[in-house]
Amino acid sequence: MAHQILVHAMSSGGSTTVEALIKHPMDSGFVKDKAGKIIPAHYIEVIEFTHKGKIVLTGYWGPAVSKNPFIKFSFKGGKSGDPIGISWVDNKGETAATSSNIM
Template identity: 80%
Template sequence: MMAHQILVHATTSGGVTTVEALIKHPMDSGFVKGKDGKLIPPHYIEVVEFTHKGKLVLRGFWGPAVSKNPFIRFSFKGGASGDPIGVSWVDNKGETASMSAAIM
């Protein structure tokens, strides 16, 4: 199992919070061959979720077409400086990662 890392940055201005996240994950499609000529098994994030103060604000259903180490940016209404933003994901192998950060 690899070390999964999530980097999150969230800011708020004018009643709108903007969230940016970089998720370290191989996102292998299962259609690419390794140096040995064999297919690399599929390993990709299937569901990613973002919460604000425990309430779901975005759920994404991803698949093998998403690039390695995906970056996502989105905005939602509400949020204040210091409020928690949570992010979690589950991949096709059942691996998970989660973290939270404060809105700046």
């Protein structure tokens, strides 16, 4: 599966707001497919956001998070042009990462 992370970060008034949409199935392991077989659990366990290499948010997720999760948060600092990094690891060991610049 091709995992994708869409990110938007904007700085205003001394704080930066980050929005990210992560393409991921986030299967709980409790849902059946059309044939009646359980779809195995497949979900993001850890997501991490960095600003200029320093961690600004770490999230520990589980199977209760919806498919293609959206996350929005703010942190103090950051200015236009600064780098924001996003990475995650799921319960199958798959990973994805991307970076963007604050607007």
